[in-house]
Amino acid sequence: MLINKLTKGVTRIFFLFTSLHSSVALFGQNNSVLEGLVLFSNEPRAYAHIYVEGTILCTVTNELGYFVLNLPDAKDITIVISEIGFKTRKLDLIDFPKDGIIELKQDTYRLDEVVINSSK
Numbered sequence: 001m002l003i004n005k006l007t008k009g010v011t012r013i014f015f016l017f018t019s020l021h022s023s024v025a026l027f028g029q030n031n032s033v034l035e036g037l038v039l040f041s042n043e044p045r046a047y048a049h050i051y052v053e054g055t056i057l058c059t060v061t062n063e064l065g066y067f068v069l070n071l072p073d074a075k076d077i078t079i080v081i082s083e084i085g086f087k088t089r090k091l092d093l094i095d096f097p098k099d100g101i102i103e104l105k106q107d108t109y110r111l112d113e114v115v116i117n118s119s120k
Helices: 002-027
Strands: 033-040 049-052 058-060 066-070 078-082 089-092 101-103
Touching: 049 066, 058 066
Parallel strands: 033 101
Antiparallel strands: 033 066, 049 058, 049 078, 078 089
């Protein structure tokens, strides 16, 4: 069963890479691409948001925590990684890990009290 899920995930990643590289070639856009893996406690984080700050360039991690993000032609690029329940990470492109692995940290919220009202 695990092999089935991994095979399915690898197939999706292959089609994702193929479609992204095809779209770049077709539309003549920049060929700079950032690839990586988002983890928490060494477990992949599915559906984390990754975007280039100040642009509309964004992507979401797949079920295995992998992502591919097209980059603009710019010198100072900040990559933002966010997910509900985790601290948002901002990394300058030059500080981005060489292995592409981003480790998230949990963000905890403390409530002093919760009030529940019922109304009809």
